[in-house]
Amino acid sequence: MVKARDLDPSASPLDYYGSELRRLREAAGLSQPQLGSCVFVTGSLIGQIETTKRVPTRDFSERVDAALGTDGAFSRLVGLVLRSQLPSWFQAYAEMEARANFISTYQCQLVYGLLQTERYARAVLGVEHRERLDELVAARMERQRILSRDNPPALLVVLDEAALYRQIGGPAVMREQLSRLLEFRDSPWLHLQVLPFSVGQHAAVMGSFTLLRFDDDPDLFYSESYDSGHMTANPRVIRERSLGYARLQGTALSREDSATLIARVMEERYGEQPEPDRRAVA
Incomplete structure (x- = not known):
């Protein structure tokens, strides 16, 4: 069993946390069960986090800061810890995404x-990552914090x-997810459009992609495969994909028509279903 005294704080953000x-728990004169009682978790969980067996959440970190009077130290550190739980090949993109202005x-x-809800993200990530599912879901939710900043990216x-009809996690999860999308319809910084099936072939028929823009750094193009x-930042790629994205926007439904379609799919495909009639058939 890993003991906290054997951990190298410089080995990883999780080890440092x-x-x-x-260190700070002991400086406060608290045992693991005593701190656990203060933050409404078990002493065992405190021990697991201290020995990197469990990954802390943001809620846990905020409660620990309050209990130990650490002036937000753990709340600031947990973002780095959660980002370190992302797949190694994705971490560089996540760092740039957090810095992007557009x-x-x-x-x-x-x-x-x-834009994913927690239950939708859990269903997606749980297909192949059940052993680390809680950590990956927490990391994805942490990424979303950039949207609630005082100055969020456009x-x-x-x-x-197809994303509206692909049933992820069941009807209730999809209804919640589409409802979440509709919450952004009047957002001043988020512009959501749906590309309808009727368009046929289009400028991104080869797959998903993302463009990131910064105030002082070159634009970036990002795409991913299975793993x-x-x-x-190749200028030719940026130019071609930027033009392709403009074409996608031109052929997609307007913001208002997109919201109408999302609402219709939510009600018609994932609406509240009546309870089955369980009366015995005569």
Whole structure:
């Protein structure tokens, strides 16, 4: 069993978090069960986080900060910890996404990660990552915090109509997810359009992609395959994909018509279903 005293705080953000939690807990004169009682978790969970057996959540970190009077230290650190739980090939993109001032994305199969509900994300990630599912879901929810910043990035999303019909997690999860999309219809910084089936072939028929823009750095193009991501600042690629994205926006439904379609699919496909008649048949 890994002991906190054997951890190298410089080994990873998670190791550093665990060692700091133990150090500051002991400095406060608290046992693991005592701190657990203060933050409404078990002492065992405190021990697991201190020895990197469990990954802390943001809610846990905020409660620990309050209990230990650490002036937001753990709340600031947990973002780095959760980002480190992302697949290694995705971490570089996540760092750039968090810095971007302008994000343009086309998604052909799934709702864009920054707009996913927790239950939708859990269903998507749970297909192949059940052993680390809680950590990956927490990391995806942490990514979404950029949308609630005082100065969030401008976000343009073109979502293929297929993503509305691909049932992820069941009807209740899909209804919740589409309802979440409708919450953004009047957002001043998010522009959501649906690319309808009727368009046929289009400028992104080869698959999903994202363009990131920055104030002081070159634009980036990002796409991914099964287990890897590709990011480039090649000017020719940026120019071609930017033009392709403009074409997608031109052929997609308007913001208002997109919201109408989302609402219709939500009600017709994922609406509340009546309870089955369980009366015995005479």
